[in-house]
Amino acid sequence: MPYVTRIFLIFLLFYSCWGQNSRRDQFMKPQLIMDTIEVKAGMVIGEVGAGHGYFTFKLSDRVGDTGKIYANDIRKSVLETIEEKCEDENIKNIITVLGETEDPLFPREDLDMIVMMMVYHDLEKPVIFFKNLKKYLKQDANVIVIDRDPDRWGEGWDHFMTKEAILDSVQKSGYELVRLETFLERDNIYIFRLGE
Numbered sequence: 001m002p003y004v005t006r007i008f009l010i011f012l013l014f015y016s017c018w019g020q021n022s023r024r025d026q027f028m029k030p031q032l033i034m035d036t037i038e039v040k041a042g043m044v045i046g047e048v049g050a051g052h053g054y055f056t057f058k059l060s061d062r063v064g065d066t067g068k069i070y071a072n073d074i075r076k077s078v079l080e081t082i083e084e085k086c087e088d089e090n091i092k093n094i095i096t097v098l099g100e101t102e103d104p105l106f107p108r109e110d111l112d113m114i115v116m117m118m119v120y121h122d123l124e125k126p127v128i129f130f131k132n133l134k135k136y137l138k139q140d141a142n143v144i145v146i147d148r149d150p151d152r153w154g155e156g157w158d159h160f161m162t163k164e165a166i167l168d169s170v171q172k173s174g175y176e177l178v179r180l181e182t183f184l185e186r187d188n189i190y191i192f193r194l195g196e
Contacts, residue, residue: 029184030058036181036189037144042066043112046136048104049073049119050096053082059115060094070111072097072104101125103132111136117146118187121160130173134194143175145190152186163188 050071181189
């Protein structure tokens with residue numbers, strides 16, 4: 001393939017990804033989410049189901065050089081995408097973690113927070129998964145679930161879990177709801193903490 005054609009295709013790919021992310025930013029409001037869940041510089045955060053890293057890199061920017069993001073997924077291919085971007089952009093505070101369907105396999109037991117964006121509805125055994133998260137959390141650390149609210153969208157959103165179903169399954173795992181935020185157009189933000 002000629003050099004000019006390759007450059008043009010790379011440009012189109014970049015522009016397409018940038019456009020998708022900027023549109024996604026408009027309804028996801030990632031900066032407002034991070035303000036709401038209190039992501040701060042220096043924090044060590046586990047992200048479950050990082051995918052291609054949409055939220056991973058935003059978390060990385062927010063925690064800065066003194067913080068760390070453990071980006072988990074069960075698909076090696078998407079983690080490789082994150083690793084390539086980290087290498088290309090010299091990002092040092094993201095570590096990818098290949099997990100299992102019932103355990104993210106985070107390498108630390110002192111996480112300040114665990115975040116799950118658009119993941120909860122895909123967990124095969126959410127109660128077991130949440131029980132397995134306990135060993136990775138600092139005392140009083142929050143677990144954040146950001147997921148679509150099908151009750152706001154009517155028919156055709158059956159793939160997602162209702163607010164009641166999420167609350168019920170997480171509470172069965174021994175967590176309590178600290179706060180529920182509903183300011184996003186499509187999604188709920190659940191802030192959980194281990195119960196007494």
